[in-house]
Amino acid sequence: MSDFEGLRALVTGGASGIGRATAELLAERGAQVAVLDLDPSSVEKPLLAYRADVTDDASVRTAVAAAVTDLGGLDVLVNNAGIGAQGTVEDNEDEEWRRVLDVNVLGVVRTARAALPHLRVSAHAAIVNTCSIAATAGLPRRALYSASKGAVLSLTLAMAADHVREGIRVNCVNPGTADTPWIGRLLDAVDDPVAERAALEARQPTGRLVTPAEVAGAIAYLASPLSGATTGTALAVDGGVQGLRLRPVGQ
Secondary structure (H helix, E strand, O other): OOOOOOOEEEEEOOOOHHHHHHHHHHHHOOOEEEEEEOOOOOOOOOOEEEEOOOOOHHHHHHHHHHHHHHHOOOOEEEEOOOOOOOEOOOOOOHHHHHHHHHHHHHHHHHHHHHHHHHHOOOOOEEEEEEOOHHHOOOOOOEHHHHHHHHHHHHHHHHHHHHHHHHOEEEEEEEEOOEOOHHHHHHHHOOOOHHHHHHHHHHHOOOOOOEOHHHHHHHHHHHHOHHHOOOOOOEEEEOOOOOOOOOOOOOO
8 A cells, every 4th residue: 555655754753652553554655754752763764763752842953853854844744753641630649740731742742833834834744643532531540641632632623623724734643552661561460460461451441552563554644635624633543442332241
């Protein structure tokens, strides 16, 4: 499939997990792809790699400008950089709230702000934000993370309204629990990783974690010219968490 032939894409948090899978898929489908990451050392050609800290506006602007220069323009922005958090509203101090919101929400703002002037001159401009099913379903011990992703969902809709008449589509994907390095670190930190993984899998009606490749496929769909009439949409890639209510096995 070559629906991205001739297009230039930028993926934040693109050195691992969902971001890496997305960058590689877009490249396979014909795009020139640049990755922004805190540590882009593992990124290999044909992907271009730039170091950027999404909590630092100057860092973002410098990296985006360099990537756009090397790509020769910009058509697609994937705002994927993000961090997780656990706990109820009692469990995280103010500083942790500021840190997570700074990365997960303001990181999207900073990158989009730097990219918009370039997207406005594209014949096919699309932004896809990585949100989460935590934005639309109440999950235990995810208060801070859910708040940050709820903000990303609302921000996506507002951006879609603001920029639709400039020819820029804005959508987001809402993954369920995905088998990413962050989940790996979460499992490593608990007393019984096997039991915790089984609980996470059981929470999803499909009975397994979402793969980075599956989320990447949804991002590619929303970014592709083939979905040119789609904007202001949140696409769940969650194994059925949002919409399905199954009976217990055997009933």
